[in-house]
Amino acid sequence: MRNFISVNQLNAKDIFLIIETAERFRQKEAPINKQVFVANLFFEPSTRTKMSFIVAQRKLGLEVLDFHSESSSVLKGETLYDTAKTFESIGANLLVMRHEDDTWYDELIPGLQVPIINAGAGKGEHPTQCMLDLTTIYQEYGYFTGLNVVIVGDIRHSRVARSNAYALKKLGANVYLSAAPGFEDPTMDFPYLTMDEAVETCDVIMLLRIQHERHEARYEDVSYIETYGLTKEREKRMKEHAIILHPAPINRGVEIDTSLVECNRSRIFKQMENGVYVRMAIISKLLNDWGIINDSFEKHTKTYAI
Ligand code: CP
Numbered sequence: 001m002r003n004f005i006s007v008n009q010l011n012a013k014d015i016f017l018i019i020e021t022a023e024r025f026r027q028k029e030a031p032i033n034k035q036v037f038v039a040n041l042f043f044e045p046s047t048r049t050k051m052s053f054i055v056a057q058r059k060l061g062l063e064v065l066d067f068h069s070e071s072s073s074v075l076k077g078e079t080l081y082d083t084a085k086t087f088e089s090i091g092a093n094l095l096v097m098r099h100e101d102d103t104w105y106d107e108l109i110p111g112l113q114v115p116i117i118n119a120g121a122g123k124g125e126h127p128t129q130c131m132l133d134l135t136t137i138y139q140e141y142g143y144f145t146g147l148n149v150v151i152v153g154d155i156r157h158s159r160v161a162r163s164n165a166y167a168l169k170k171l172g173a174n175v176y177l178s179a180a181p182g183f184e185d186p187t188m189d190f191p192y193l194t195m196d197e198a199v200e201t202c203d204v205i206m207l208l209r210i211q212h213e214r215h216e217a218r219y220e221d222v223s224y225i226e227t228y229g230l231t232k233e234r235e236k237r238m239k240e241h242a243i244i245l246h247p248a249p250i251n252r253g254v255e256i257d258t259s260l261v262e263c264n265r266s267r268i269f270k271q272m273e274n275g276v277y278v279r280m281a282i283i284s285k286l287l288n289d290w291g292i293i294n295d296s297f298e299k300h301t302k303t304y305a306i
Pocket residue numbers: 045046047048049050120129247248249
């Protein structure tokens with residue numbers, strides 16, 4: 001694997017390999033015995049993704065180059081490509097990047113000689129979020145085939161919806177969408193359910209944040225949760241074993257009743273924990289595939305099924 005950009009580049013075997021490797025990293029950490037530099041280039045806000053990448057990188061023993069776009073030469077007009085090329089030139093061995101453009105990586109990949117991980121691309125894809133969501137579902141059920149999964153919310157503006165819908169379909173899950181008028185995505189060919197139908201039939205309720213920053217006008221609907229969200233009343237009608245996911249940040253009381261955020265069905269904070277190990281697995285796989293990590297680590301990681 002040269003870069004980690006889209007779930008579409010992964011087959012089912014690749015996905016299971018990352019899930020399995022993440023689990024092995026959880027059981028036993030395996031630091032790299034070589035100086036390897038990694039740069040986290042975030043041009044959009046992030047708490048979970050950026051911080052869990054940093055934890056993953058430090059657990060792997062990598063040298064982390066921090067970057068703050070708001071105090072960088074981007075303010076002097078430097079392009080995304082030149083910023084990335086600068087980090088490559090000064091010795092970064094891996095770039096992790098988030099940007100508002102849906103396909104920012106297209107202009108970078110041809111000119112760079114280091115691997116790139118997509119940490120979020122506009123409304124396009126969020127493949128490491130998808131991998132941690134899949135890991136969380138797999139931990140719960142141990143399989144994907146035949147699971148009913150509904151992705152609920154601002155589908156049109158969500159990179160999480162896109163990555164998860166296609167990956168889950170590839171793995172044999174029955175994928176449904178549920179959205180308020182205007183939040184549907186006509187480019188995604190999946191059946192729609194109402195929230196009342198979804199809670200009674202689905203094994204996984206994957207809620208999405210309303211992406212206000214990607215809307216042309218502020219979306220205001222004080223009754224959103226009653227019609228389209230997960231209320232306490234709807235939670236009571238969920239299947240006995242069904243779980244709740246949300247990539248977060250959460251708009252409490254909008255997508256989900258605040259009392260449900262940490263209820264027994266919620267795996268929201270488990271998703272965040274899984275993000276560290278999934279990102280360790282993805283980073284180590286890329287470094288292995290590029291031959292950047294040393295022989296001893298390569299031998300070690302082979303015991304981790306990479
Ligand atoms: N889920 C997610 O991407 O969260 P952050 O925006 O905080 O990274």
